[in-house]
Amino acid sequence: MAGNQRIDSHSGSPYANLMDGVTGGHFGGNGGPWSSYPHHGKHFVAWNFNVSGGPSNYNFWPNEPRNGHTFTSPIFAGLQGKAISMSGEEINELPGQAVEPASLFEAQLALRLAETYATWATSNISDPAMANFDQDPDGDGLTNGTEAYFGTNPNNHDNLPQISGTFDNNNLTIAHPINPNLPNDIQATYEWSLDIENWYPSGAGPVGGPTVTFNSTENNNSISVSAASTSSNQKFFFRIRVTQQ
Ligand SMILES: [Ca+2]
Numbered sequence: 001m002a003g004n005q006r007i008d009s010h011s012g013s014p015y016a017n018l019m020d021g022v023t024g025g026h027f028g029g030n031g032g033p034w035s036s037y038p039h040h041g042k043h044f045v046a047w048n049f050n051v052s053g054g055p056s057n058y059n060f061w062p063n064e065p066r067n068g069h070t071f072t073s074p075i076f077a078g079l080q081g082k083a084i085s086m087s088g089e090e091i092n093e094l095p096g097q098a099v100e101p102a103s104l105f106e107a108q109l110a111l112r113l114a115e116t117y118a119t120w121a122t123s124n125i126s127d128p129a130m131a132n133f134d135q136d137p138d139g140d141g142l143t144n145g146t147e148a149y150f151g152t153n154p155n156n157h158d159n160l161p162q163i164s165g166t167f168d169n170n171n172l173t174i175a176h177p178i179n180p181n182l183p184n185d186i187q188a189t190y191e192w193s194l195d196i197e198n199w200y201p202s203g204a205g206p207v208g209g210p211t212v213t214f215n216s217t218e219n220n221n222s223i224s225v226s227a228a229s230t231s232s233n234q235k236f237f238f239r240i241r242v243t244q245q
């Protein structure tokens, strides 16, 4: 906006507007007939707004006289530029400094577009009645959650993840695929066991026994995992445990 420019909110009480990273302008002198006040209904948000011009003092909910900025509980975060005092606001968070994220709109959009297990299941699983995280509609032994992690087809039992491994002295190295658009509420941990009953995370093991430590690196939709045991030539089992947050 230009310096000293009004946002010009009035008449009909607009609702839930976001002014995102605006430089210049102010909240005064919005005009409009008194009969249609307030100038803005609830959820007016000014995010990282850089004020230029306009009043130095705002009462956003006056009794009398009405003014040119009657807003219902406006919300401010990161109000910069001209210093203003105010009353009647819902919140005025961190005036005088920029807040993170720089753009609330972009942050909300990224959140809405993010893949989650639920969005993955909706677009990938044919039978909605078999879409739970722990179900296995194609009967390949991989739960839907695990298929979402690897990026395999939850409706096809022939589409198994390609997992390779090599063993050298006391180091096991495994490579497995990972979904390039991994749902952001899914995570995997590596565990090891001597007997397929008692499982241990990285760096842990049975009392008085060996420990196994995992290190992983991701490259081109594949993860390489090294599992180093403190005991040479010790047979052990390895598993990938996929969970939903
Ligand atoms: Ca399956």
Ligand SMILES: [Ca+2]
Pocket: 138, 140, 142, 147, 152, 153, 154, 155, 156, 157, 158, 159, 160
């Ligand atoms: Ca499958």
